Amino acid sequence: MSPGRRRLHTAFAALAALFIVSLYFVTSPLLSLPHSTVASTATDWTRWKTHRNSSKHSNSWSLSHSHRKPITLDTDAELAAVTNFIASLASNAIPPTVDPSKPIDPELVLGFDIRSPRALEDLQELRIDVWEKNPIIIFSEMHSPTCREAKTMFIEMNTKPGPLIFDIDQRGDARVLTPLLHRLTATTSLPIVLIGGKPVGPTITDLRSMRDSGELRKLVHEAGAELVSSQKKNKKGRK
Template identity: 50%
Template sequence: MSTLPVTSLLHSVQFQRKSKHRTTSLALFALIVVSFYIFFIARPSLNLAPIALRPDSRSRTDARVHVEDKEPSPPSSRLFRFPPKSPNNVVRPQIKLDESQELAAVAAFVAALPQNTIPHSIDPTQPIDPQLVLDFDTRNPRAEDEVKQIVEEVWSRYPVMLFAKLHHGNSREIRTMFSNMNLRPSPAMFNVDQREDADVLIPLLHRVTSSTELPLLLIGGKPVGSMADIRELHASGELAKMVTDAGGVIDGAKKKKGH
């Protein structure tokens, strides 16, 4: 008699558990059906618009790029910055450099970093590709203004520049001339024959300056002439005047040390 209520109680508990499992399974199935409907059927009708950038965010970005383009010397540092793309991806024509601009671009490139070398693949008898020696997008709308800035900056920073040979009597003579002037800024002097790109750089310099030999002396970005011309200008005092006219300060380095 006492076992019947216990057996009935067990059957009741099992029935309730089965009922709960069925209810849970039905609820889970209903949740899956509703989720499927929301994400795969009803979603196209939500008309979600893309989030637009604030109008002034692009202008601030452009302003920062503009400031970076105005970084101080050395010009054409070749610490490659990726320039901003032209609006609407417009492909603009490559700028063309005249010989004086090409000389300034190459001089700035060589002076900026010791590892900057002219690729052996180029033909020195033909105008160089500006993008090889300039550190900005040479197809952008401001490219011509950028080139003018490079020309001004390189000859302002290096009013005297000498392309010479390491073991050469004329080269040593010119170095001594300018060493005695104690110039500020100091002359930029390059032993071209010791460079890896000598076979390309030397004929390139001859082409853009119409010179035929080294050493090649540039004052204010202009070739001075032959060794005989340099000696004559130095003896007459005209060489020193050319240097000061180009922005060099004679004995400037000595006064700076005195301070």
């Protein structure tokens, strides 16, 4: 081998040795780590990626949820929501800041998230539930003769369940609730009688006529109220 080639060969060998030594010093700290440390590092990385992706999903859901439009109430739904609200707890009252001439804010009277994807379903369930539980509802005044007559009329029917009666003049929210109910039922005076969620009458003269013709009992039965007195008569007749 010529002297020139020998020197070139020696130079390449020296470079190769230097590369191997450098590689050793770079990788030896990693190779000396315990297996558990390496595994833990990999696990932490995976957790961080999962958390980041989860956070992105959560944030995007929150943003879309907050920007979803709330449900609105038509007249029938508003009547059901208001009735359910005051029937749920004796302490529930319509705030004095409410303008009874305008549709009420659903958040004031609904007990669920009005921006939820299920909001319309929840509202429909509420509408069905409130009238099934309370097929006869009377909004009245305690000392009004016509209101007393209307209440007596339905109490004497001996229905099950019996009429749910609200003496509006005894409530703290009477000034707001009374005109609100008049707007929702297209009435101008008390009593307001709801059978199956629908106003009937509206005057005491109309109610008397409906009672005498049997129409009132028919409506009560169709609304789901049980006419206990009529069942007893039928049983006696069979004997």
